[in-house]
Amino acid sequence: MNTLQEVFQTWEAVIGLEIHAELTTLTTKMFCGCKLEYGAPPNTHTCPVCLGLPGALPVPNKAAIQSIVLAGLSTNCDIEKHSMFYRKNYMYPDMAKNFQTTQGPIAFCMRGHLDLDVDGPASRERWDLDGLKIGETGPAGSSAQNVIRTDLGYITHVGITRIHMEEDAGKMIHIGGGEGRIAGATSSLVDYNRAGTPLIELVTEPDLRTPEEARLFMQKLRQIYLALDISDCSMEKGSLRCDGNVSLRPRGSKQLGTKTELKNMNSFKNLHDGLAYEICRQAEVLDAGGTILQETRHWDPRQKRTIVMRVKETLDDYRLFPEPDLAPYDLSDDFIASVSAMLPELPDEKAKRFVSDFSLSPYAARQLLESRFAADFFEECMARAKDMSATFAMPIANLIINDLAGYLRLHEDTSLSDTPFTPERALELVGMILDESISTKQAKDLISAVMEEDKDPRVIASERNMEQLSDTSVIASVVDTVLAENPDKVQQYKNGKLGLIGFFVGQCMKYTSGQGNPRLINELLESKLSSL
């Protein structure tokens, strides 16, 4: 199979995404008063409505409507003032009523878009940008007509068809079959706690051309939803889910090829890798003169390939019709205006502000926005750093991105400000790095110690004797000892094996119990070695 770069020499990929977000920050379900709670004992949050018992009727959750309007306003959608719920009829045990309440041709949010800033190596994956100068857009009608060249890459305009409201199904567990699939299972269990969870589904236009664009779109949308506080957006728990539709066509062609639908891309990496694999797989089939079947495929991240789930021979007939139990929904101008007034600062604006106010790199700014807590924590630190904020901005951002990201991932529901690692302590720690009283490696150890012991970093550092050894004469003698003990390695180094510098640094660190100032050690090693 060819690599993605090779495939892109001849083929263009056309990608569209369907992104489901559970409105997890709401307290109750879409059409009943049952509590929304992830991980509760099975079937403990159910009632006649979400169990679809005979006679039960839905009542829409107004807060959910507010959430979808927020999502629409922040993705440049038109808000439809008059829309309806529809019934999508199909039978499956996780759908208690055997129809899903969703929306019809007109959704609450229609015709939106997001602009993606693509830079780095992946920005060279698009063939149609060659020859475009910075600030230039491709000619109308060409594949690059929605693209603007930038100094680092390009900005692409991705259309959003719609965002509609619907309810989630329950969760099924199949027992006895392979890998928890229904095929071959001896029994199945259903948990209806999730049934009726409000979902918003965003459908993009087929405007994406590379896996990286798809990944960036998903990342940007996630940051927006997080800023709006409408979902916890956990791809791992499934509160943010993405299906991809992908097809290939020869470069320059305007016709769409047969698409496959890709499922189970439950992380940014899986989204990227799944699409990349599928593009390469399709190219291999087409290059060999084969045809692509319209099918649903499952990305298996362990085997790193996609597997057929089912072949679609005909279009599914869901017998969609207006839900008679729910009146058509009319949104007033006042309502839309009141929701509009609730819009927070959106990620794009915030990132721009981080770059202009604190001179962060665009990359660091984007990374900080991955978690609302991270961005908030950064801002709290900057507020306390006052006129020193310019000095502290990048080190604090790096600290959050590199050292706190893992902690935040593990403790999704905690705000950093609720932990012993306060902004004051973060600034103190960064201060210690800047004045070289500790190393960056020691800083990592100190963060976990602060979390555990709830003490200031300086106190812990002195208790544990952690302070960095920056005494030049002491380090110089350590360097001399290490070089004297390893004459053969010194000879190899002098013969050109420059990588051995790492070995010497490691030895010096060992002699100083990890407290030696790495910058000083490096400097002294290099000067001694060159003078030998």
Added chain:
Amino acid sequence: MHKAMSHLNLKSLYISDLQSGLKRGDFSASDVVDATFAAIAKDDVSIHAFLETTEGLACQAAKRIDEAIIHDSYDSLGPLAGVPVAFKDNMNLKGTHTTCASKMLKDYVSPYTATCVQRALDAGCIPIGKLNMDEFAFGSSTETSAFGPTFNPWDTSRVPGGSSGGSAAAVASGMVAVSLGSDTGGSIRQPGSFCGVVALKPTYGVVSRYGVVAFGSSLDQVGPFARCVRDAALTLNAISGKDVLDCTSQEVRTDFTAHLAEGVRGMRIGIVPAFMEADGLTEEVKVKVQDAACALEKQGAHLIDIDLPYAKAAMSAYYVLGPCEAFSNLARFDSVRYGYRDPGHKDLESQYEASRAAGFGPESRRRIMLGSYLLSAGVYETYYYPAQQVRTLITQDYTNAFQDVECILAPVSPRTAFKLGEVSDPTSMYLSDMFTISINIAGNGGMSVPVGLGKDTHLPVGVQLISPAFRDETMFRVAAALEQVYGPATVPERHVK
């Protein structure tokens, strides 16, 4: 202690008689319960109106009422205090079976109570039991019940009408004073006419549908059966109004008893000539409607001919919209969580198919398949969409007509009760509802009022009063005027004792 009332006969008592008897201490609520179940034991053998009786719940309710009487706090009990009421078996009452007269739900026990039932209970009624019906309300004779038909108290070789046949027969035979039924195309009014009782389908949205097993969600409406107009009005007062659990329900602040004594002098009553000339309308029913019109005119009403040009398309629209909604509403009966499950299947698909094939009767299967077809891709545009357009036109017809008149007088059913098995092909059966369906399509109120027996069959005939949406009190006002002439419903001779 109350004197022994083993001979208490409730059959000629209306709500006001019953309540004054209770207040005076002529008899106790427990006596009412005993007399009611004694009458059921005697009469229901030949009528088969009840699918389940609720002695336990009835005794509890009676005990509360009797205690209130002892403590002189009877007035705190509510407008239906002491009134025996039974419910169509598509209404959930916690702890009772709600079968919809289907094998599919034979063993289904309600875990919650429908709003209309709860409101009747809150108004102090004594719950007596659950009543037979056409399976899932599909039918006009109660013959499609999986548990056998109900028989007309006036002639047990005849049907009581349907689908709320049990509700009509239970009141007509005097077993209960009041019952609740549901009406999707005529299912309250037609059996009301066949059994000679007051029966009404209020405007869509007047009574909450929460807890009533849905047939056609946009058409279904709950309403009362009673032996006099005032009892029907009192019952509607108790069960109507906005329910937060049904977002199609509306705020109702009307006292439906308020205008009963006002008479019809000066009222403009509409007559639809096209209805009076319709094919299939029997002479005896036509004569009764004309007779009722004359009676109203004599009391000072003005009769005005009106035109409902699109009403003739109501039947076609109904047999598109009804089955489409029913198909979707009945999809939940899949044998997975509750309901009939055909045993021994190893995969989901065959369990679904076999359970639904065996659990549903022929008429249910017919409507599900019809709805499934009508909603399918390529067909939907041809039927469902035009049916919705027709619906709009019919609604406009009524809106226009009610510019000129305050109430419309029409037949309920083209004929009196037919014999069991007499109408066997579905299309002829569907024609039973030719005068009632357009009211469900438009959503306004309709009521069947008994006007005596037909000259040929000597069976009860009802005339239909049709009100503008949310002006249901006008039907009551006209009904009360007719009752002045024809008297309230009478219990057939053989069931009186």
